[in-house]
Amino acid sequence: MKYGKVYFLGIGGIGMSAEARYFLHEGRRVAGYDRTPSELTAELRREGAEVTYDESTDAIPAGFRSSDDTLVVYTPAIPEDHPQLRFFRDGGFEVVKRSRLLGAISEGKYVMAVAGTHGKTTTTTMAAWFNRVAGGGGSAFLGGISKNFGSNLVLGSGPRLVVEADEFDRSFLQLHPDAAVVTAADADHLDIYGTHEAVKEAFAQFVAQIKPGGALIVKRGVELDLRNPEISVYRYGYDGPCDFYADRIRVLDDGRYRFDLVFPDRRLEECTLGIPGRVNVENCVAAAALLWVAGFDERKLREAIASFSGVRRRFDFYVNEPGRVYMDDYAHHPNELRAAIGSLREMFPGRRLTVVFQPHLYTRTRDFCEEFASALSLADRVLLLPIYPAREEPIEGVRSEMLLPLLTVPARVVSKDGLLDAIRDENPELLVTFGAGDIDRFCGRIAETLSVPGRSPRRESRLRDFLRFPAGRPEIFRPEFRGYRDCA
Secondary structure (H helix, E strand, C coil), X not given: CCCCEEEEECCCCHHHHHHHHHHHHCCXXXXXXXXXXXXXXXXXXXCCCEEECCCCHHHCCHHHCCCCCEEEEECCCCCCCCHHHHHHHHCCCEEEEHHHHHHHHHCCCEEEEEECCCCHHHHHHHHXXXXXXXXXXXXXXXXXXXXXXXXXXXXXXXXXXXXEECCHHHXXXXXCCCEEEECCCCCCCHHHHCCHHHHHHHHHHHHHCCCCCCEEEEECCCCCCCCCCCCEEEEECCCCCCCEEEEEEEECCCCCEEEEEECCCCEEEEEECCCCCHHHHHHHHHHHHHHHHHCCCHHHXXXXXXXXXXXXXXXXXXXXXXXXXXXXXXXXXXXXXXXXXXXXXXXXXXXXXXXXXXXXXXXHHHHCHHHHHHHHCCCCEEEECCCECCCCCCCCCCCHHHHHHHCCCCEEECXXXXXXXXXXXXXXXXXXXXXXXXXXXHHHHHHHHHCCCXXXXXXXXXXXXXXXXXXXXXXCCCCCCCCCCCCC
């Protein structure tokens, strides 16, 4: 790349920050704007990036004001009339979307891409960890913070590159993978796509971009228009019959799962997944299928499965003790909620489940109002927070209250300020917080509210993770933070 400096508009996003870290590692000067400070932007500053929270053009550092040596990268969440974006465009800078830059970075690599309207972050992170332990190394751009790597960026030797292929704004169409997983193609981002058919068409285009001789691994039941006759197509599922699946599945006392992993040519017996959740068994099958396509060490894959410690904000347990369980999860689509609640019911049968849900986006709440109510009604009680707007302006009549008459279980809307008091009133034995907004900022206080006085559930949880998952962490980037609000 000819540029010595890179400026990121939306640098605090989960996808943007990974690319910012990549260029910091490459020795480039990095700066950027984000709307609000966060633990992530603080980490980027400590790692050498210049970050401003002022959108005015005066806030752009002097060293990044020349088009000759500065590349500008932006996320679609940045509005077209943003002052800094206008400044760069009017000044003749090269301005590219994050997805295009990722596509350029991936050129010349053996690209292992994971796409899907849900499940892709955990599956991508599993594939990256399995690759590190059982596939000989490689790098990865992740859509969440891996607990094994302590980062959303993995840098390693070898040609393999695992990437999360994001369907938002059709970003994944910048990729041309050698092997790809599609976990789901549900209706979502209808503010961008308009219809479910348009979503499926975008996934069909993504699949058509798999390189000749490559492989597609698609979840059983996901129907796509397959236009590439020069690739191999496989199906995977939680259980059989299909090309990749789990067999002899058992739930252990600690909520983890043990199973045999079935490939087209072999069976890997007695695998124990390091994290709980039925849905994660399915994600594990998909990630292992990517390794099967690319090649792997069978003995080491079993080790990788056992030592996988998860992704922050995905089935993230803060309290797990007799009589009291609290978990946080990023789920923000009805099908994600349904899958997560189903997993919790299987792990903790007979317990009274209280759900706190923060809807994400006015359009998504409007478009899937009935579906959200149906999924949330699988709980025993629901607390709704106001809608998190992200990039959107309010829509008249669209509020969290519109879900209440559709729910079939006791429910109420509470403010952020009243959330902790509402949880104390509920005194839940099994609690989960869901949402892709800023609900994660309450997790520590919720855990303290539910914990026994004098104990620190978060510290104990981290200690248990450390003792249980000592497997190698790379020498780079070890941010200690939780939660992201970027949708790009």
